[in-house]
Amino acid sequence: MRVFNRPVAWGGEAWLWHCLRVRGRWLAACLLLLLLLQLGMTWWHRQRLDLEAGQVMAEGLAVAQQLGASLERLAQSEAPPCSMEDYALMAQILRDYQYTADIGRTVGDRLLCTALRGQLAVPIALPAPDFRLANGFSFLTAHRLAPRDPIPLDLTLYRGGVAFTPPLSFDSSYLAPEHSFYLLDGQLRYLFRILGKAPAEGGAPAVNWFTGLRRCSADGILCVVAQDRQPWLYQQPYGVAVLGLVVLGLGWGCLCGLPVIPSQRRLRVQALRRAIFQQQIQVWYQPQIQMATGKVTGFEALSRWQSDSLGNVPPSEFIPLAEQAGLIHPLTLHVLKQAVDQCAVLLRRHRSLTLSINLVLGPALTAEFFDKVRKRVLSRGGRCEQLVFEITETSAVGFANIQVVCDAIKRSGFRLSLDDFGTGFSNLSWLSHLHADEIKIDKMFIQALGEEGVAGRTADMLLSLTASLPSVAIVLEGVETQAQVERLTARGRHWIAQGWYYAKAMRSAELAGYIAQHGVAEGVTRASVVCG
Numbered sequence: 194m195r196v197f198n199r200p201v202a203w204g205g206e207a208w209l210w211h212c213l214r215v216r217g218r219w220l221a222a223c224l225l226l227l228l229l230l231q232l233g234m235t236w237w238h239r240q241r242l243d244l245e246a247g248q249v250m251a252e253g254l255a256v257a258q259q260l261g262a263s264l265e266r267l268a269q270s271e272a273p274p275c276s277m278e279d280y281a282l283m284a285q286i287l288r289d290y291q292y293t294a295d296i297g298r299t300v301g302d303r304l305l306c307t308a309l310r311g312q313l314a315v316p317i318a319l320p321a322p323d324f325r326l327a328n329g330f331s332f333l334t335a336h337r338l339a340p341r342d343p344i345p346l347d348l349t350l351y352r353g354g355v356a357f358t359p360p361l362s363f364d365s366s367y368l369a370p371e372h373s374f375y376l377l378d379g380q381l382r383y384l385f386r387i388l389g390k391a392p393a394e395g396g397a398p399a400v401n402w403f404t405g406l407r408r409c410s411a412d413g414i415l416c417v418v419a420q421d422r423q424p425w426l427y428q429q430p431y432g433v434a435v436l437g438l439v440v441l442g443l444g445w446g447c448l449c450g451l452p453v454i455p456s457q458r459r460l461r462v463q464a465l466r467r468a469i470f471q472q473q474i475q476v477w478y479q480p481q482i483q484m485a486t487g488k489v490t491g492f493e494a495l496s497r498w499q500s501d502s503l504g505n506v507p508p509s510e511f512i513p514l515a516e517q518a519g520l521i522h523p524l525t526l527h528v529l530k531q532a533v534d535q536c537a538v539l540l541r542r543h544r545s546l547t548l549s550i551n552l553v554l555g556p557a558l559t560a561e562f563f564d565k566v567r568k569r570v571l572s573r574g575g576r577c578e579q580l581v582f583e584i585t586e587t588s589a590v591g592f593a594n595i596q597v598v599c600d601a602i603k604r605s606g607f608r609l610s611l612d613d614f615g616t617g618f619s620n621l622s623w624l625s626h627l628h629a630d631e632i633k634i635d636k637m638f639i640q641a642l643g644e645e646g647v648a649g650r651t652a653d654m655l656l657s658l659t660a661s662l663p664s665v666a667i668v669l670e671g672v673e674t675q676a677q678v679e680r681l682t683a684r685g686r687h688w689i690a691q692g693w694y695y696a697k698a699m700r701s702a703e704l705a706g707y708i709a710q711h712g713v714a715e716g717v718t719r720a721s722v723v724c725g
């Protein structure tokens with residue numbers, strides 16, 4: 194009997210509900226944090242863009258003001274167009290206003306002269322303006338006056354005067370965004386300046402709210418669009434979605450103890466559960482031998498797990514795992530059924546043979562449980578006294594609990610064996626209180642036999658003690674060598690040995706052959722309890 198650990202009901206569904214119920218507010222907090230972070234970053238980003246848009250707006254307004262003032266001055270002149278006086282004024286204006294590249298006179302849609310070109314031999318017909326403002330100003334963007342002009346100029350027309358400015362002075366919206374950028378603060382930005390086009394009139398490029406902004410002057414004459422050329426992840430809607438998922442995943446995973454990534458242990462428990470319920474756990478049998486005669490008295494059922502994914506897992510690993518994961522009772526049931534069924538013929542044929550089963554103490558080991566086992570044994574033609582339940586004293590579980598289970602075992606007519614005797618917390622009073630039919634001396638003592646030191650002396654003491662228990666069968670575990678056998682038989686007690694010297698655990702098919710070869714010890718079984 195091993196320690197019965199509290200079963201851990203921790204399936205996928207339970208975990209999900211646990212996370213939702215217990216961790217729901219943490220997840221909400223994560224999302225809120227993400228939202229605040231996003232809002233904060235966007236606010237900070239727009240503040241910077243706003244500042245830059247303000248600078249460009251100031252420049253644009255300066256251009257607009259100078260253009261307006263220069264053309265206003267020309268319009269107020271009384272000098273006849275293209276007269277000497279007029280040229281003098283135009284030259285003065287060119288000097289006064291840095292943004293004005295040239296200035297000229299028009300009549301109707303024809304350009305007659307400019308300050309730099311002088312009187313044109315043939316007046317140039319100007320195309321219709323691109324746009325007009327209510328205040329009488331109209332604009333022509335990127336216009337070449339003559340086919341051989343090196344660059345197109347922007348033209349502003351006002352009451353018989355025309356001012357020439359370099360291209361993009363008041364409208365760069367006709368350029369593709371990737372061609373229109375400024376280098377500000379070492380960062381590449383799109384900056385559009387639209388002079389003379391109120392946003393309502395169209396023409397302003399569409400702005401992604403996350404990556405850019407548009408500012409227009411109060412009179413709507415100048416608009417500036419500032420936009421990041423290489424937006425950050427957090428500025429893009431899909432980026433926000435990705436960030437959201439990452440934060441959600443991390444929050445969920447961390448706060449729920451990362452069960453998303455199944456631990457090695459979880460994987461092992463899952464594999465073990467499958468193995469038990471799909472009956473992949475095999476039961477092997479290790480013979481128990483009457484040392485005096487070398488004949489078989491019985492055999493112990495031992496679980497073997499050859500897992501597809503984990504390979505051969507020894508019982509020392511999967512039995513404790515089954516206990517911790519609450520799977521030990523299903524495992525016991527499986528072993529019991531398989532063993533009783535596989536050994537039915539042997540047990541029927543040899544009434545003195547016993548079948549030993551390991552038990553782990555737990556609440557499922559009730560009188561009803563043993564009653565069901567009893568019925569199964571009887572239905573297969575066996576006898577209750579042929580079944581030995583081994584309990585281990587390795588834990589300080591309440592003695593009262595142990596006694597209840599032991600009483601149920603005895604009342605059902607089965608035999609009771611104290612396994613690994615000497616290693617646990619029990620004291621000798623257990624022997625009298627539990628009415629054990631058998632004691633199994635742990636292999637630790639057998640292997641220490643003859644040694645100097647505590648283990649050797651304890652082994653000696655335990656073996657001497659057995660002499661005072663004539664009605665209890667003594668099974669010596671872990672007998673491995675000829676020397677051990679000789680030493681033990683020399684002590685003159687008819688012990689039963691279970692060890693590799695005689696045989697290792699084997700399949701049921703091999704067991705029949707082994708028994709046939711070595712014979713069955715008669716009359717070893719003690720009290721014959723009638724159970725059915």
Ligand SMILES: Nc1nc2c(ncn2[C@@H]2O[C@@H]3COP(=O)(O)O[C@H]4[C@@H](O)[C@H](n5cnc6c(=O)[nH]c(N)nc65)O[C@@H]4COP(=O)(O)O[C@H]3[C@H]2O)c(=O)[nH]1
Pocket residue numbers: 479494495496507508509512525528551552553583612613636670671672673691692693694698
């Ligand atoms: N070094 C050495 N070892 C020997 C020798 N002779 C036998 N053994 C090993 O000693 C163990 C005896 O079983 P146990 O004391 O009940 O100890 C068992 C038992 O407590 C537990 N166990 C095994 N199968 C089951 C099971 O189906 N149910 C439960 N509850 N426990 C089981 O796992 C323990 C270990 O089982 P196994 O690995 O099969 O190890 C077995 C057996 O293979 C020997 O000469 N030398």
